[in-house]
Amino acid sequence: MRYSAFSILKQALSGNRLWTPAWREPEPKPHYDVIIVGGGGHGLSTAYYLAKEFGITNVAVIEKGYIGSGNVGRNTTIIRSNYMLEGNNPFYELSLKLWEGLEQDFNYNAMVSQRGVLNLFHSDGQRDQYARRGNAMRIEGVDAELLDREQVRRLAPYLNFDHGRFPIMGGLLQKRGGTVRHDAVAWGYARGADQRGVDIIQHCEVTGIRRENGVVTGVETTKGFIGCNKLALAAAGNTTTVGRMADLQLPIETHVLQAFVSEGLKPVIDQVITYGAGHFYISQSDKGGLVFGADIDYYSSYAQRGNLATVEHTMQEGVTMIPGLSRAKVLRAWGGVMDMSMDGSPIIDRTSIDNLYLNCGWCYGGFKATPASGFCFAHLIAKNETHRVSRFMRLDRFERGYALDESGKGPQPNLH
Amino acid sequence: MASLISCPHCGTRPKEEFSIRGAVVARPQPGAKEDAWYRYVFIRDNPKGRYQEYWHHAAGCRRFLVVDRDNLTHEVFAVTDATEFAKNAEVAR
Amino acid sequence: MALTLLHRHVLDDHISGFETNANPNHLSVFRRPVIFSVLAKVGQERAVGAALEAAADIAVRTCAPGEWLAVSQTSGSETVAGQLSAIVDASSVDQSDGKVLLTVSGPSVRKILAKCVAVDLHPDAFADGHSTNMLIGHVTGNLARTGADRFEIIVPRSFAGSVFEELMEMGREFALTAAFAGD
Amino acid sequence: MTSYRLDSGGLVNRSYALTFSFDGKSFKGLDGDTVASALLANDQMLMGRSFKYHRPRGPVTAGSSEPNALVTIGSGARNEPNVRATVAELYAGLTAVSQNRWPSLSFDMGSVNSLLSPLLGAGFYYKTFMWPAKFWEWVYEPVIRRAAGLGKMVMEADPDRYEKSWAHCDLLVVGAGPAGLMAALTAARSGVRVILADEGFRFGGSLLSENLNIGGVSAADYATGLIAELASLPNVTLMPRTTVFGWYDDMVFGAVERVQKHVASPSPDLAVERLWRIVAKRAILASGAEERPLVFGGNDKPGVMTAGAVRTYLNRYSVAVGSKVAVFTNGGSGYRTAADLAARGVEIAAIVDARAASEDVVPAGVRVIRNGAVVATKGRKRIDGLVVERAGFQEEISCDALAMAGGWSPIVHLMCQRGQKPVWSEEKQAFMAPDVGSAFVAAGSAAGTDTVSAALRDGAAKASAFARDLGFAAYEANIPDVEGEYDASFAPLWYVPGAKDKAFVDFQNDVHVSDLGIAQREAFRHIEHTKRYTTAGMATDQGKLGNVNTIGIVAGMRGVSPAEIGTTTFRPFYTPVSFGALAGASRGEHAAPTRTSPLHGWAKKNGATFVEAGLWYRSSWFPKEGEKTWRDSVDREVRNVRENAGLCDVSTLGKIEIFGANAGEFLDRIYSNGFLKLPVGKARYGLMLREDGMVFDDGTTSRLGPNHYVLTTTTAYATEVMTHLEFASQTLWPDLDVCFTSVSDQWAQMSLAGPKARAIMSRIVEDDISDAAFPFLAARTVTLRGGLAARLFRISFSGELAYELAVPAGYGEAVADAIMEAGREDGICAYGVEALNVLRVEKGFVTHSEIDGRATADDLGYGKMMGMNKPDFIGKHLSTRFGLTAADRLQLVGLKPIEADKEFKAGAHLLKENAAPSMASDQGFVSSVCYSPTLGHYIGLAMLKSGRERIGERIIVWDGLRNSEVPAEVCAPVFVDPGNTKLNV
Ligand SMILES: Cc1cc2nc3c(=O)[nH]c(=O)nc-3n(C[C@H](O)[C@H](O)[C@H](O)COP(=O)(O)OP(=O)(O)OC[C@H]3O[C@@H](n4cnc5c(N)ncnc54)[C@H](O)[C@@H]3O)c2cc1C
Ligand SMILES: NC(=O)c1ccc[n+]([C@@H]2O[C@H](COP(=O)([O-])OP(=O)(O)OC[C@H]3O[C@@H](n4cnc5c(N)ncnc54)[C@H](O)[C@@H]3O)[C@@H](O)[C@H]2O)c1
Numbered sequence A: 001m002r003y004s005a006f007s008i009l010k011q012a013l014s015g016n017r018l019w020t021p022a023w024r025e026p027e028p029k030p031h032y033d034v035i036i037v038g039g040g041g042h043g044l045s046t047a048y049y050l051a052k053e054f055g056i057t058n059v060a061v062i063e064k065g066y067i068g069s070g071n072v073g074r075n076t077t078i079i080r081s082n083y084m085l086e087g088n089n090p091f092y093e094l095s096l097k098l099w100e101g102l103e104q105d106f107n108y109n110a111m112v113s114q115r116g117v118l119n120l121f122h123s124d125g126q127r128d129q130y131a132r133r134g135n136a137m138r139i140e141g142v143d144a145e146l147l148d149r150e151q152v153r154r155l156a157p158y159l160n161f162d163h164g165r166f167p168i169m170g171g172l173l174q175k176r177g178g179t180v181r182h183d184a185v186a187w188g189y190a191r192g193a194d195q196r197g198v199d200i201i202q203h204c205e206v207t208g209i210r211r212e213n214g215v216v217t218g219v220e221t222t223k224g225f226i227g228c229n230k231l232a233l234a235a236a237g238n239t240t241t242v243g244r245m246a247d248l249q250l251p252i253e254t255h256v257l258q259a260f261v262s263e264g265l266k267p268v269i270d271q272v273i274t275y276g277a278g279h280f281y282i283s284q285s286d287k288g289g290l291v292f293g294a295d296i297d298y299y300s301s302y303a304q305r306g307n308l309a310t311v312e313h314t315m316q317e318g319v320t321m322i323p324g325l326s327r328a329k330v331l332r333a334w335g336g337v338m339d340m341s342m343d344g345s346p347i348i349d350r351t352s353i354d355n356l357y358l359n360c361g362w363c364y365g366g367f368k369a370t371p372a373s374g375f376c377f378a379h380l381i382a383k384n385e386t387h388r389v390s391r392f393m394r395l396d397r398f399e400r401g402y403a404l405d406e407s408g409k410g411p412q413p414n415l416h
Numbered sequence B: 001m002a003s004l005i006s007c008p009h010c011g012t013r014p015k016e017e018f019s020i021r022g023a024v025v026a027r028p029q030p031g032a033k034e035d036a037w038y039r040y041v042f043i044r045d046n047p048k049g050r051y052q053e054y055w056h057h058a059a060g061c062r063r064f065l066v067v068d069r070d071n072l073t074h075e076v077f078a079v080t081d082a083t084e085f086a087k088n089a090e091v092a093r
Numbered sequence C: 001m002a003l004t005l006l007h008r009h010v011l012d013d014h015i016s017g018f019e020t021n022a023n024p025n026h027l028s029v030f031r032r033p034v035i036f037s038v039l040a041k042v043g044q045e046r047a048v049g050a051a052l053e054a055a056a057d058i059a060v061r062t063c064a065p066g067e068w069l070a071v072s073q074t075s076g077s078e079t080v081a082g083q084l085s086a087i088v089d090a091s092s093v094d095q096s097d098g099k100v101l102l103t104v105s106g107p108s109v110r111k112i113l114a115k116c117v118a119v120d121l122h123p124d125a126f127a128d129g130h131s132t133n134m135l136i137g138h139v140t141g142n143l144a145r146t147g148a149d150r151f152e153i154i155v156p157r158s159f160a161g162s163v164f165e166e167l168m169e170m171g172r173e174f175a176l177t178a179a180f181a182g183d
Numbered sequence D: 001m002t003s004y005r006l007d008s009g010g011l012v013n014r015s016y017a018l019t020f021s022f023d024g025k026s027f028k029g030l031d032g033d034t035v036a037s038a039l040l041a042n043d044q045m046l047m048g049r050s051f052k053y054h055r056p057r058g059p060v061t062a063g064s065s066e067p068n069a070l071v072t073i074g075s076g077a078r079n080e081p082n083v084r085a086t087v088a089e090l091y092a093g094l095t096a097v098s099q100n101r102w103p104s105l106s107f108d109m110g111s112v113n114s115l116l117s118p119l120l121g122a123g124f125y126y127k128t129f130m131w132p133a134k135f136w137e138w139v140y141e142p143v144i145r146r147a148a149g150l151g152k153m154v155m156e157a158d159p160d161r162y163e164k165s166w167a168h169c170d171l172l173v174v175g176a177g178p179a180g181l182m183a184a185l186t187a188a189r190s191g192v193r194v195i196l197a198d199e200g201f202r203f204g205g206s207l208l209s210e211n212l213n214i215g216g217v218s219a220a221d222y223a224t225g226l227i228a229e230l231a232s233l234p235n236v237t238l239m240p241r242t243t244v245f246g247w248y249d250d251m252v253f254g255a256v257e258r259v260q261k262h263v264a265s266p267s268p269d270l271a272v273e274r275l276w277r278i279v280a281k282r283a284i285l286a287s288g289a290e291e292r293p294l295v296f297g298g299n300d301k302p303g304v305m306t307a308g309a310v311r312t313y314l315n316r317y318s319v320a321v322g323s324k325v326a327v328f329t330n331g332g333s334g335y336r337t338a339a340d341l342a343a344r345g346v347e348i349a350a351i352v353d354a355r356a357a358s359e360d361v362v363p364a365g366v367r368v369i370r371n372g373a374v375v376a377t378k379g380r381k382r383i384d385g386l387v388v389e390r391a392g393f394q395e396e397i398s399c400d401a402l403a404m405a406g407g408w409s410p411i412v413h414l415m416c417q418r419g420q421k422p423v424w425s426e427e428k429q430a431f432m433a434p435d436v437g438s439a440f441v442a443a444g445s446a447a448g449t450d451t452v453s454a455a456l457r458d459g460a461a462k463a464s465a466f467a468r469d470l471g472f473a474a475y476e477a478n479i480p481d482v483e484g485e486y487d488a489s490f491a492p493l494w495y496v497p498g499a500k501d502k503a504f505v506d507f508q509n510d511v512h513v514s515d516l517g518i519a520q521r522e523a524f525r526h527i528e529h530t531k532r533y534t535t536a537g538m539a540t541d542q543g544k545l546g547n548v549n550t551i552g553i554v555a556g557m558r559g560v561s562p563a564e565i566g567t568t569t570f571r572p573f574y575t576p577v578s579f580g581a582l583a584g585a586s587r588g589e590h591a592a593p594t595r596t597s598p599l600h601g602w603a604k605k606n607g608a609t610f611v612e613a614g615l616w617y618r619s620s621w622f623p624k625e626g627e628k629t630w631r632d633s634v635d636r637e638v639r640n641v642r643e644n645a646g647l648c649d650v651s652t653l654g655k656i657e658i659f660g661a662n663a664g665e666f667l668d669r670i671y672s673n674g675f676l677k678l679p680v681g682k683a684r685y686g687l688m689l690r691e692d693g694m695v696f697d698d699g700t701t702s703r704l705g706p707n708h709y710v711l712t713t714t715t716a717y718a719t720e721v722m723t724h725l726e727f728a729s730q731t732l733w734p735d736l737d738v739c740f741t742s743v744s745d746q747w748a749q750m751s752l753a754g755p756k757a758r759a760i761m762s763r764i765v766e767d768d769i770s771d772a773a774f775p776f777l778a779a780r781t782v783t784l785r786g787g788l789a790a791r792l793f794r795i796s797f798s799g800e801l802a803y804e805l806a807v808p809a810g811y812g813e814a815v816a817d818a819i820m821e822a823g824r825e826d827g828i829c830a831y832g833v834e835a836l837n838v839l840r841v842e843k844g845f846v847t848h849s850e851i852d853g854r855a856t857a858d859d860l861g862y863g864k865m866m867g868m869n870k871p872d873f874i875g876k877h878l879s880t881r882f883g884l885t886a887a888d889r890l891q892l893v894g895l896k897p898i899e900a901d902k903e904f905k906a907g908a909h910l911l912k913e914n915a916a917p918s919m920a921s922d923q924g925f926v927s928s929v930c931y932s933p934t935l936g937h938y939i940g941l942a943m944l945k946s947g948r949e950r951i952g953e954r955i956i957v958w959d960g961l962r963n964s965e966v967p968a969e970v971c972a973p974v975f976v977d978p979g980n981t982k983l984n985v
């Protein structure tokens, strides 16, 4: 069913009784051309683009829980393309462009909201780093502005400008950055993929990968064996677990990141704002909740819940950046398990097994990548050829000495 | 675990006192092949379940501890001084 | 030309202005205690520890296996240095200027410290004479119990102002006062 | 239509009236009231508006699960939005304002949404607002955002104090109702260290609301007795007004105490809220049970509330919620409510019982409609009647309040926060606490007991089991007889079909039964999908009232048991917690501890401008009279150092004292360059790598004795380097005989640099420091005139003849003063980190602007410092990878503007002349820039692709961000005295 103003009106008149399922709930077929493991943003967008751009529709997305139950449904929804390195920037810019046309593309309102992403800086050294990043964006034609303190004050007068120790000196603004309604991304891609014939199979866990003569022939699941010609992994925090089923050994550690939402409040924070003297980031949803987060919990964890010390630390940074938050109340805290890579950048690549494809290492920045990740991964799966903008996201880059290390922290994943 | 760690030297302490370094992996011998070094530095077992991780008691004894725990339930099985742990591992090898 | 050099305590600026009459809950700062770090050679921790315990006029604070602070309020630093250098397999280094020593005492001392440290200070869990490194007001320091309602804190000099202010802030509810010992 | 205060009874202090205001109107309440009970006593039932449809709402509960009666309390910077009127403790002068309405609570324009509601069903926004494409950002979203949220924040700095505290106990009891009180007492009498916390301002839980006799006294008096006994025990800590909001790993509980939220002007000596981290060996959850609303058409109107809430207002606050109250029930709670109301003289309109029959006692003269159901409510801002359906016939009943009793749900929230899900019980028709191991159990009605006597017994039993378990001799509590209990059993009724008006499951978010239907039809069938699609359970009350009904209804629609549907995930916080409480005192300037250098006083005296650098306050420049900008000062400082001498505080460098027979070997493995052969009395510059071959930190290390070194780190990496050394010695090479400790704080360290440095230093130091006696890189203990022992290093970060002098910290200021005095005739000046930076850029020394974690030693021009002949050092083995040795790596170079008056900035990129800007044509970036007063123009250090072979090339310094393009010449990264003639004098 196509959504339109007319469809809404028609439904309203009939008591909203005639809405049809947004996707089918099929039983798995015995065999698919492509099986994608993981019904998160990346798995679903991959399926969508495989069908839409490359005409490959005999595809199944296999999800152990409900679609969107992973990180796509639990992130702070920030999208931006303010990256510094050549291996990252053009990729995220493609993603941002795809976000910009997404609603029309898949006939679903994911509420892409380009409210601007503002990164504050607090010292000369930090300004220089941001300038380097901003120039990397501009050199590639991506929008970026370096604001001084007064320009920042005009955008966000409630920030703590009086701070003697970590004064706000200015900010790097990407106006085209913003937020997207996270769940709707999963649902929109799922619906779009389903309409084009993709089977979305929920509550089905992949428990094994079957190989014959060195190639993958299918997956064992809690709903039985399902065959395939090509297998694509997009299991985010669980990548290692799934990868191990095919003896992949990966430069990934799984960590938990928490996110938070406040009670509903009348709009006060217009942009996405990040704190440079710490690691706090915040925006306000269209519903009025302040959505925010900060550092990861630092220890390896597959549990989707976090630690109180990190919660407190997050609030300290929040109140330090925005003193007026002090009397607002935090409603809910949750965690997501992320595939932290050894250089903080993702991997979209083939593997040593010919028909096994890998998409992982998104750390806590993969939501913004969802469209481009799906697009490039679909490209790779369909054509067996790396898309230009993802050519640096190779699996062998660590071995060859080509780490994509935006933060310069080196091979300690919990520092990225 | 995760809220409190029982340091074998200092007693029970909150997470705030520690910094966490990641998986316990043995450093190759100096003469090892480049591949061994690559694996040591970049490749992680990253199991779901029982896991050994370095926690540095930064605000206490400043010893590296090996925390042996389940990273799904966060149950801790043992906390050992890293030197001690290395010695035991040596013996085991 | 001989230089006359004045020694300054880092808390000189912080303490001025406080009530000089001590309340029941009180913080004392010691002007010039002698404090040495003592490090044992690997494998000799126990022997060095025992020798330290035996040293006269030295209070021993545990930092880590094989690492202690030797504190003396009565001996001079040469004396202490001499005593320590006599201990086999130990290295020691003067930290008298690098550490600040204070004590907090009074009926509410545990309630005040509960706002600054995570460790259970119930006498069953932290007995008289016990000492250990821990976070004290967001700074790594050494805390020792020196009486039923009395604790000694040793923190790095550069952080001392910060720790002092935090202790005073947390003690406000209990009318905590502060002064240099002997002032 | 009235609700009103009864003449007697209740737990309010009638001799103490409190004046407060609501929406600007003045009201009187009593000490012991909540805002809600006081408003009800004044017949103010309308307290809020719902989120989406702006429907008028009154309180539906008398507790912390309230979804409707949210108000903003306080004014100015003390403004606090979304306070539950049902728990807010009344105080004199309190000001409350209603929310989410315009222009007023009783006339709210937003309520037109109600008319549009057929268009605004679950998920409507995903299906619309897409045309034309640009309209989302320009039109639709701004409109939606304007409607968003409930309360308003003022965004001013909070004037109040917050703090945090740790607490430790053997047993934490959450909830001080009958189960919790008895549990705490039993444990405490056994000798267990107990903490008892309750979110209420008065302990007693349901004992304060129920009309019972316990051991011959009223339930409230019985509670008072228990509390007094507990308060007398030294091993008990009572924490009223304290919500335990979260259960974390290792039996750590988060709790927030509202210390001064109930006073008009908080004392500045106390926090207003205190965050507790409670470490418990065992815990008992005695949090009670929540009464479920019934789901029928118009169940959200003001005047409809849970039966338990009606009893609480009646018995505790002495407020009748109406003058003619109807009851709609599926169990005993409705009958008990009617009985309590009748006993206090309140008229009962009728009891509508969904069941065919029951044994409940019917109060005399009250009509019971069995097999009946409320299908509609009449009235708008307060109900004035009901439509009851029975056997197909409808009847209107007039009333001004309705007590609904839909059964009980144990409050198991905390036990479900660590991954375990509650378990459906067919017998109890409720989700019960999961088994979370033996350290944490539920007791009382949180564990499914129905009566006070059972709660008392259960609390006692669970506490004595824990006491035994912890090694105490268990104490047998005396459980008195309870008179007047009722049968609280019920028969489930998930919703009443045939409603004309909406039947709500989530009041605040306006989710009604047909939304749940849409979700099922559209494939959002998993309960998490249902939640996310309809927003049921996502409001500020987190579905405390509605979630179980949602599950029951969805189960009904699907024809399965609620067990099969399951619950959504329980998460902290049990009730919302302020940022302020969670942040505590560590905020603003106190967000992190500060460090001051031993030379802080000296710098202040010399007029320093300070800058924060890694917690330190560092002196950045020293303005003199007449200097208008920082550049004036910095230029002067630099020139003065190059011409005369300057003194700079370098105390913030990390200093590590290293001992042991293998100390040299250890350093040899830590640094990329060699340290084994460093002579005693000498310093050497060293480079540390990470294991992946990138440069980690640099600094000088001096050998003070055969087995004794002192190592310095950069200020920024002092902690990291210390940790790195500890990691290496403890885990990699525990067999090396080496030990070390930080002495960063022991030494005040100052750099005296400039051609006149030696002349000045000789006036301070007794030892011979001539070039012959104390050559470049000498490092020794010296004696200052007057006898003080100090450490002197001949090292230079400026290219000038320079010394670093370290003295015990307490003498730092005095020694610095003395040096300034000694250097006065030679024109000494104080210089700060800005001048230090200029001096080092002029000499091409790198800092963490260049060592950015992506640079190899070779990139920085230190290829020769890679001791590849050494068998091992950290970073050696991966440093030869292809990508780390590729010819097109970024390498350190210098940059000079072609036109000397042109300025460029750090952060600019480099482009070949005439190249179009793009990432692919990007040649590198500018890492450090300064104006060189020595040369009279800007200079820069840059990382340039294959830089070293491009010396002499013209390049464009491209700064699109700041609209500048400056042609520059690539040069060697040493601008001043490349032959080091000034060093070796
Ligand atoms: C708290 C938090 C905040 C974040 N904030 C941002 C942000 O602001 N901006 C941003 O860009 N990024 C952010 N991220 C990162 C981003 O959410 C992730 O990088 C991204 O969502 C990962 O891709 P995904 O959507 O495909 O993952 P997921 O949604 O996690 O999808 C992976 C799916 O695989 C399924 N799966 C795993 N194993 C199996 C199996 N064996 N069989 C079947 N299915 C399986 C999982 O159930 C899951 O649904 C954040 C992450 C977190 C946790
Ligand atoms: N089926 C039933 O469960 C049922 C039915 C009818 C009546 N009851 C009544 O319920 C009562 C049971 O007594 P009880 O002691 O189990 O419960 P209770 O309701 O008397 O006490 C629970 C207390 O816990 C507090 N609390 C809850 N969560 C908290 C948290 N996170 N932090 C701090 N405090 C918290 C509440 O404020 C309350 O005071 C009896 O009066 C019984 O008659 C139960």
Ligand SMILES: Cc1cc2nc3c(=O)[nH]c(=O)nc-3n(C[C@H](O)[C@H](O)[C@H](O)COP(=O)(O)O)c2cc1C
Pocket (backbone or CB within 6 Å): A073, A074, A075, A076, A077, A182, A259, A261, A285, A287, A289, A291, A304, A331, A332, A333, A334, A335, D528, D537, D538, D539, D542, D568, D569, D571
């Ligand atoms: C951007 C965003 C906004 C959210 N807003 C709310 C909210 O208003 N109310 C709410 O209860 N939860 C909100 N959540 C949290 C979800 O309820 C849920 O906790 C989260 O998606 C993780 O799922 P889980 O808790 O089921 O594991 C939000 C989550 C995200 C990612």
Ligand SMILES: [Zn+2]
Pocket (backbone or CB within 6 Å): B007, B008, B009, B010, B011, B057, B060, B061, B062, B063
């Ligand atoms: Zn320790």
